Amino acid sequence: MNEQPKQFKWVGTRTIRPDGVDKVTGRAMYGADLTLPGMLEGKVVRSPHAHAKIISIDTSKAAAMDGVKAVVTAADMPLADPTPVASGEAMINLRDLSDNVIAREKVLYEGQTVAAVAATSADIAERAAALIEVEYEVLPHVIDVLEAMKDDAPVLHDYMFTGGIKPKPEKASNVANRVEFSLGDIEAGFAAADVVIEKNFTTEPVHQGYIEPHAVVADMGPDGKVDVFCSSQGHFMVRAFVAGLLKIDMSKIKVTAAEIGGGFGGKTTVYLEPLAVMLSRKAGRPVRMVMSRDEVFRASGPTSGAALTIKMGATKDGRITAGDATLYFQAGAWPGSPVGPAAMTAFAPYDLENVKVVGFDVVSNRQKVVAYRAPGAPISEYGVESIMDELASELGIDPLEFRAMNGAKEGTQAAYGVKFGTIGMQETIAAAQATEHYKIPLGPNQGRGVATGFWFNIGGESCAGIRINEDGSVSLTEGSPDIGGSRASMAIMAAETLGIDVNKVKPSVVDTDATGYAFVTGGSRVTFATGMAVVDASKAAIDEMRARAAMIWDVDVDGVVWEDGHAKPASTNVGDFEPMSLAELAKVANKTGGPISGHADINAKGAGPGFGTHICDVEVDPDTGFVTVLRYTAIQDVGRAIHPSYVEGQLQGGAAQGIGWALNEEYIYDADGKLENPGFLDYRVPVASDLPMIDAILVEVPNPTHPFGVRGVGEVPIIPPLAAVNNAVAAATGVRFNALPLSPPAILAGLADKE
């Protein structure tokens, strides 16, 4: 564990999180925990077909039922403009979003919403929903990404022509888009190689698996004002989407962020919120909607499954000469898979001269994908890191050494465009080589795998306000829903900047009326960008307090400095004044100009790229094919850990999700395109007994653009596990697998082929 650098009092310490007591006592209010007087319960009618035309919807029986107060269909939703708007880390078309919220002409996947009901109880709403009669004309469907690309595949959207290729195709297709990133000359690169390896890989769609289902309470008054309380990764995102879809002015919509029970990218869009507002408008009463777990799996977005072809070449002395990747990503029913970031990140951990990545965004009759932690990167880097392992063993070079030899450094030109500044890729590899873990001897049927991972991290819009209260305590407001302890970091950064006790700062994530716009909690941006806003707001408050002290002392403001929570004369030349503490200045604020505050509304730039290296030991049972993870170490350059425990938690949680992706998790469809495993029993996320302790090692290469050196940390940790597990299984069994998940039947089949 890193000692916290001496120059900081709070940064790097493990304070108790400000929202902690509420969360261990059951007081914290999550999305489904709010009850309003007169509140109705809403339920949704969902498509039983993977692909069908809606012929008619008859709601009359449901509407006539006792206790039913409102029924809505797409007819109650204005036709949205097909303009792309920012959604989390991707762009989304409002027309598509509208269709995903409630289907208009066709249903494109099993589970898509076709109608919704609000009634005086959940039970009545459910029974009413069952009375809604929908007539469908069932159409042929397609699930698999490669199938969907075939010429004779059922076409989901007759208006969709593949973008990114010239000339524009004449025939509509399921391929929404083609992207390409390249650098140098791969032909020449492969010609210079002594060893070339090319392989195909596949991964299945996996769900974010947040334990809290989507939930919302909406209340629309007769004056058209709307209150929304919901669990999301961005209440400003919810406001924008509700406003955009229902054509209501943003100023009329107030969204309050409930405590959020996990998101991992999956709560960067809306599903229930517009429906609840529509139902509330019709019923004139507040409406609560909560998804069941079945609905979460069936109707909220997993991330893409994919098919990949990866080819890499290297010289005998271990220099990689070229990398070539082709990526086919399932987008779900509408365009927007994370194939772009997958293509950009694929080879980014390495300093390569010749790179080409081509990606295809492909629609099929599945749930629309939505962001999942480092969207796309785990998939493409899984293929690349698996080949890296095979190359290293072909060349007889230690796999960490091989990565160090080719790893990105300051000044490396990445194929996706940027030249890296200060980064910690090499430092994470060196730290991995230095671990005890890497030296522990392995037994029979055991194997060790390593892998690295890269993610951009983002900045973006954030606002913060600091109010110095009359008693010297500090109220801190901001607008980034706190998904994993960010309020603790905000309080630390404010206390450090202001020079006061961290317990004097109370951070709050306030509603959309009470603070300026914040982009979603995503892209590993909150501690970086919102943190920057908090520091700027604190500095603005400090400047105001220096001015107040200058006024009291009757000196120029430049003669006053802020040190250790006090205004002090800058030098003896200024005069001999007793330093004034923040609390003393607060007490006399009414005599020096009124309340003291500081605000910052920023668009943060300069997020530091993140790199991680993971080591995984497994044991494979040759009789059952079951893979046990014996040891796991996650190492990452975190820039600077503001609250080390929550940073470690990100590494551990991300690793666990990646392990689940590698070993157990997948969406399984039947021949009719219906999801067969929409529950935690059959979609098995890792449980406590599946995992060992996960050692988290924090490497700190400070990000020069952040006042404390913060880099985003949340996403990188889910990237390396897929290949680290795959490489460990290869080492344990002598078989190289190229399809996830590595479930027992898949392992047994691989072992049988070997014999």
Add this chain to the structure above:
Amino acid sequence: MAKHHVTTTINGEEAEYLCEPQETLLDVLRDEVGLTGTKEGCSSGDCGACSVMLDGRLVCSCLVLGVEAQGKTVETIEGMADGEELHPLQQKFLEEAALQCGFCTPGVLIAAKALLDTNNNPTETEVRYWLAGNLCRCTGYDKIVRAVMDTAADMRGA
């Protein structure tokens, strides 16, 4: 449908509620009694977010009917602290950052307390298997398991 009148003890206090025959104890606690600390993650017994103690036994309240609590005692997360005094597990979870989003936390705490009440010296494996019914998607379980073991060690020392 006629509602049933149920008399029970919740967190040490006598409680009465009316409930539909098909309503689960989880729904009753959350919607009729107003104790929303107990969470719903699946309503099929697979996630443990709804864990409560029923007559001293750890149960998923989504798998128990509200009417079944008649004459029994129910303990929920709201009753775990003694006034302002947190239970040692609650305190340790805060100190060791054993929660991120906190949604699984009430269920995990109830389950962990049930373990420590019967075994004050569990091995890591025992803790992991005991908590295998409580899904946490955020933490990777590392800090949860450590917090439970460290609490046990403190309680033995005290």
